[in-house]
Amino acid sequence: MARDAHDREDLLRDARGLSPRVELVVGGASEAFTLFAGFRGESLSLYFGQDRVYHFNDRGELRRAYLDGVLLKAEQGKLVAMSRERSASAVAFVSRELPAEEVRRLLDELKDRLRAFSEALAAGAYELVGEEPLGSGVIERLVGWLRANEDAIRTAVSPRVG
Template sequence: MARHEHDREDLLRDAVAMVERIAWRDLAGRERFVGFRSTGAVSVYLDQDPAYHFNSADQLRRGYVDGQLLKAERGQLRAMRRERPGGEVQLVSRLLSASEAEALVARMRDDLTQLADQLAGDQLTLVGQVPADQPVAKRVADWLEQLLLKPLSIARSPHAK
């Protein structure tokens, strides 16, 4: 593991596993990015933090929220935080309680609702998309609409399938 963390790479350019991807800036200048894998799994990055990764069944499988890595494990969430005692990086891990997981899922719903509202309200400026000739923004809007109609759930595993 690196000793220093840097801002995320250029997802629009580098996230080639996401065959359709799009990036915007909101009115406050924050980055919004959504990418679709060929399997139907989706990743959503809302600036540097938070990030939510879903499997093809639209269940949360991984995330990054408030500086913590999140990983689905048998329908629960494991939170991992990098600590540096003595300059050495250690990953400290714990299962979230049911109430912590519920609060995180509620926050995720709020974040995704805000993204859907920004998109519907024409409050986002397109930075770019891949492929350039496909209706990726419409796919994102449709995905968000369908996702937010149902209860959000946690995957059994962190894998994208």
């Protein structure tokens, strides 16, 4: 997630803490989107364009997300939304715990997104933009992660990686 309102940095080049990592264009011409994926150990980060970012821990649990300008983080198995409120002199984060129904909808949408991405990968409906390091097998690793986790996404206890 970028720290300012500008387009995010070149994650394939700059996200050295995520290795291996890959950038893909997924889908056909009319519904194509750019996807960045990277691993930190066994923890996965997925960027569906700039406004849909999901970070998972090593158990496949959602620990952080960035959705349409709202930062979400896991706290004690619940999701907390943090929104920026700007004043003339400062920027403050305002937190609110998401109701269970909202969390369920968010997780259901995420599962649908992961399932569709998994199907696109299986069908070869993607174009490789780049991979770091080259020859790392990151797509195969990503396919394995999706198979193991796409239907079992839960909220983590903590926003931390491990």
